[in-house]
Amino acid sequence: MNLDYNAEELDFRAEVRTFIEENLPSDIQAKVLAHKRLNRDDYKRWHQILHAKGWVAPAWPVETGGAGWNPVQRHIWEEEATRAGAPNVLSFGVNMIGPVLMAFGSDEQKSHYLPRILSCEDWWCQGYSEPGSGSDLASLKTAAKRVQEDDGEYYVVNGQKTWTTLGQHADMIFCLVRTDNSGRKQQGISFLLIDMNTPGITVRPIITLDEDHEVNEIFFDNVKVPVKNLVGQENMGWTYAKYLLSHERNNVAEVGRSKRELRYLKQLAMAYTSDGKPLLEDPLFARKVAILEAELMALEITNLRVVSADDGKSEPGPEVSMLKIVGTEVQQRLTELMVQAVGPYGLPFDAEFLEGETEHAVTGKDDAAPLTAAYLNFRKASIYGGSNEIQKNIMNKMILGL
Template structure:
């Protein structure tokens, strides 16, 4: 893999940067850069704007409506979006269910769902985790029973999913369901696409420590799902689930965002004083920042290698677990350093400021006010997408042969 940028790459970066500068709404950009909360409309309208430009799915091949970018262009895109403060395009449709449909879905499913994912017309959420079935996903208990009726064959789904991110906004959910309870854990699971407006679905909010409604419980009571919404073969859903999780874990690295947050951290640490001098000039604190920066540089090169190998026809393998572990550790380390840098200034909790209802923080420091909530929220990153402990097991088994 060539790590040097060519004149063509530089021209591509200039094109991307100019377009982002001209089209990213300033109000949305300021929310992202200042760690405020995004509304549903902020996220959806940005996705739709990118869809109109053909850039909402950077990793998609041209045959499915993607830009057909190579791995270097995708890295440049990630870096520029992170630098400017563009909202992340939600991964559930673009980066998770779409690759599964491209590889395992039938032509009718591709024609129906992929254009709607690309344009942002459909908002997707993920139905994997259950109470008692988090990292041990194969122990899930939500049942789907195939039933024949006068209105066509369909599955009847009963059960519960939890930690469903932004499920309160979703049009569709992709679900792992148990279709053969007598089979071994991984062998009796199927992959269903379910319309969230189907009768029998109840979404119940889970309010987090920072009082944000980000995740939900989703209940299924005699929910009828057309058999056409089965992806691939019945009882082979575990294969599709693992393929999806490889794509999710690769995206969790979020190198571009971490580079932006590192720059924010350095700025804040220059403004804060210790013994009359900038905190960033303190040898101990500076060493902690440097250690994270070195880790981030290593992660960036590793991510480029994994993306390059995926571009040569390989799906993300166990290498994606390395990206997930290190990417989330760096994200958490950055939030820890931010909170340490601002100290007591980050303690006041100001929901009105986080929601954009007030222009300035009640405590008087707009940079510091969101950081405690930001820190607590990012405790999740080492858990979702498969906990980091599980990722270490995957690496031990598939790379080291232990």
């Protein structure tokens, strides 16, 4: 789809494209384009390449070490990076805790943590969801009791977090904890920064349906956290949590990634046949692809309207929830059509292939082998960042007053 960009924006796109072509490691690019799994080193290498350029935090102000790009520039960057097969920079540091610290953190927290986020010296994970407290996050029970000891003042944390993405790699976790049980459940929640190497923390893997270790359970057993690691004011954590979630959802539509995957779907549908003809020439399958492409085009236009209206000062509105819903539904349908396109070639699992082998041990079909795993993994897309059902409730409340 051709959109009108001014000369400055076109020059910026050319600069971005050249940089990626010259600096994106070919092995990482190959993994992304083949839907293989990235390891910790893959993410850190790309992060540090972007950090050296000053591009790892597009939305951060220049004075904090960010790129200071406007919303349209950030859209162009996301589109070009995903088109080329660059991995996303992990959101937990740059897009989540970073903005929270800039808005609510102490000067000491900003000066210590923000540079370490940019350099990836600290790998962050998110401690929000708990068993029984997912969509109803305000019902969380992980408790933090404030105590005075000879060597200082601490919170002693006990409880459990779950679905902690890539927590097995993390150096730090930002955590919602209950510090007061009186009043409404949204009250009495505080926001803590916790070193993952602190005694009393246990990380237990959760192996998901696609046979990957991506998420974890985190247990806290009398974990001592210095009071200086409290963000903002005690019992005000719910305010900071909502602020963080609004930033988490900002790019959850992932239009650039979906455009790349649509191109790949069309390639698959030309390579795989039905009754001796390319699948894309089958009227029923071609209709599914065409409908999805039209929805993706509408999503892109809506996303551009939102980012071009972003003044960087106002809080995200209900349109962010709409982008989250439609964007994740498009992502899921793309994976569904890919699995349909490759048929039985996508069924066998081969963990070694997904971790980086060049040929699938069972089918020999390099393009088909990871697609079922991707399909299963993307069932989560309509749940994380606030489930789509909750997003619909948010829209009803913000737009209709229901």
